[in-house]
Amino acid sequence: MKNRGIILAISACLMFLGVSSEASAKALYSYSDLFEEIVEIVEEHFYDSVRINQDFPAIKNTYRKKLPQVSTRKAFSALVNALLRELNASHTYYLTPEDYEYFHLSALFSESPDIGALFQDQDLLYPTVGIMTQSFKERVYVVSVFSESIAEKAGLLKGDEILSVNGNPYTSIASLRPLVGTDVSFEIRRKEQAEPFKIVMKPVLINPKQEMLDAQKASIRIIERAGKHIGYIHLYSYAGDEYHKGLLDAIAWGALKKADALIIDLRYGLGGAWPYYLNIFNRNIPTIETIDRDGRKSTVDSQWRKPAVYLVNAFSRSGKELLAFGAKNYPMVTVIGERTPGKTLGGRLFPLSNKDMLFLAVQSFRIDGVNLEGVGVAPDIEVPFDIRYCSGHDLQLEKAVEYLVDELSNENKRAK
Numbered sequence: 001m002k003n004r005g006i007i008l009a010i011s012a013c014l015m016f017l018g019v020s021s022e023a024s025a026k027a028l029y030s031y032s033d034l035f036e037e038i039v040e041i042v043e044e045h046f047y048d049s050v051r052i053n054q055d056f057p058a059i060k061n062t063y064r065k066k067l068p069q070v071s072t073r074k075a076f077s078a079l080v081n082a083l084l085r086e087l088n089a090s091h092t093y094y095l096t097p098e099d100y101e102y103f104h105l106s107a108l109f110s111e112s113p114d115i116g117a118l119f120q121d122q123d124l125l126y127p128t129v130g131i132m133t134q135s136f137k138e139r140v141y142v143v144s145v146f147s148e149s150i151a152e153k154a155g156l157l158k159g160d161e162i163l164s165v166n167g168n169p170y171t172s173i174a175s176l177r178p179l180v181g182t183d184v185s186f187e188i189r190r191k192e193q194a195e196p197f198k199i200v201m202k203p204v205l206i207n208p209k210q211e212m213l214d215a216q217k218a219s220i221r222i223i224e225r226a227g228k229h230i231g232y233i234h235l236y237s238y239a240g241d242e243y244h245k246g247l248l249d250a251i252a253w254g255a256l257k258k259a260d261a262l263i264i265d266l267r268y269g270l271g272g273a274w275p276y277y278l279n280i281f282n283r284n285i286p287t288i289e290t291i292d293r294d295g296r297k298s299t300v301d302s303q304w305r306k307p308a309v310y311l312v313n314a315f316s317r318s319g320k321e322l323l324a325f326g327a328k329n330y331p332m333v334t335v336i337g338e339r340t341p342g343k344t345l346g347g348r349l350f351p352l353s354n355k356d357m358l359f360l361a362v363q364s365f366r367i368d369g370v371n372l373e374g375v376g377v378a379p380d381i382e383v384p385f386d387i388r389y390c391s392g393h394d395l396q397l398e399k400a401v402e403y404l405v406d407e408l409s410n411e412n413k414r415a416k
Contacts, residue, residue, distance in 0.1 A: 030354075031076050032067055038080060038094070038358055041350050042087075047361050051087060059086045074098075077356075087361075090373060091318070091347030095357040100126065100172040100208075102357055104270060107209040108239050109349045118351045125205040127176035129184075130215065131156065132268050134315075134387075140170050141388050143315070144268045146215035146236065154201045156188070159390035163187040163196055176203040192389050212237040212269060216246055219265070220255050226405050231259030232397075238319055239272025248280065252302045261307040261404040263397070267337065271318025275367065278323060280304050281332040307407045309400045312337040312379060318344055322367050324377040329368065335379040336403065337396045342376035 039060045046052050063083040070076045073096065080094040095102040103126035109115045110124055130149020133140050142160045145152050164187040165175040176184070186199045219234035233250060235243055247264070250256040280303060287301040310333050312324050321340040327333035346363030364373065383399045 031070050034352065034354055035064065035067055037353060041358055042360060045360055045362050047345060047364050059083060089345055089361045090343030091345045091359060091361045093359055095359060098171060098173050104208045105349050105359060107207055114351050115349065124207055126208055127173060127180050127203045128206055128211060129201045129203050133172060136388060143387055147218035149215060150201050154199050156199055157392035159387050159392060161189040163189055179203055180205055190389065190391055213242060213246065216243060220250050222255065222259055223401055225401055228405050228408050229260045230401050230404050231256040231262045234265035236269035239270040244277050248302055251304055252300060260408055262304055263309045263311060263400045265311045266316045266320040267311055267313045268315045271320045273319030273323050275322050275326050278326045278332065281308065307404050308333045309404060310335045311396055311400055312340050314338055314341050316340045321372055321377050325367050325372060328377065328380060336381045336400045337379050337383055339378045340376040342372055342374045344372045
């Protein structure tokens, strides 16, 4: 745990810098230098030395020959990411300040001196309206709307297609950076081939770590169904003990305490969870009863002893996959959704001389001797879900609620 601030098995899910594109010979020389800087880091730190020694010399030479064709930062980023994909490893990609993970990962590793120095030890902020997006066939869709975010309050829904922002193509950072604090018109399509409409939102600057923690707290709610009370919480990030503490507090003291069953949503966002987080389902830990001077009694229980579900999908990465694996193997939680992506290497963030970042796999992980990289975890109950144009309707969440209501009903029958 000593290097935990530097190395984590996390998802990968962000900074405020800009460098103009250059086409001159001087720029080409700069890209050449940057390319050599990157391959040197890869050769020195990539977790698989055999792959580096056997295959990487040919890979880097192939892409080095393509450098003369590179004249923009975007093209250079594409070339380097193509090179890194040849390594077939998760947690390995090149990030610029136009990528929201540049900010998310920088916030996660902000205690590292080289990351802090890059931001001049100031608070790390990025422009946001509180959404996560995914591109499918060159179209951009909203895959997650943070609870109580600007986007949620404006009426944006999961599954919406973003057609444009103020008439221009949408990109997660560039579309919002110059418009922070102003009214921005998002052109949205909610149903395939339906007429677009507009939603106006005002982007803000926020620390991405705090944004996810605030959204987690705001996501807590009780879903009432068939006389049962199903608790729900979305852990957008699990990369830090503060997120797990938020879950524990909600169970022991908060709105989830009296729920009949619990759904923990692990879809999207960052991983970073550790297997010991599963200890909240350990029923062999005693409860505490407090009694005040007037005889009033109260029970304090930090454990969850009732039915529970983990919701997962192809974006439940890294540490979240370790939780899903443990939940299935020991069994204590039912896993519902889709197979996780098998992205479980340990990544380290390397700031580069031009202020961009290299995120590189520097460790492999095994859980109970099993390597999940490239394999992932299959759910107990599979629920395929095409999020495009779903109008906010969540099939996986609905299945989890239905399953837990049935479980509670069966428990009641057995008790009789």
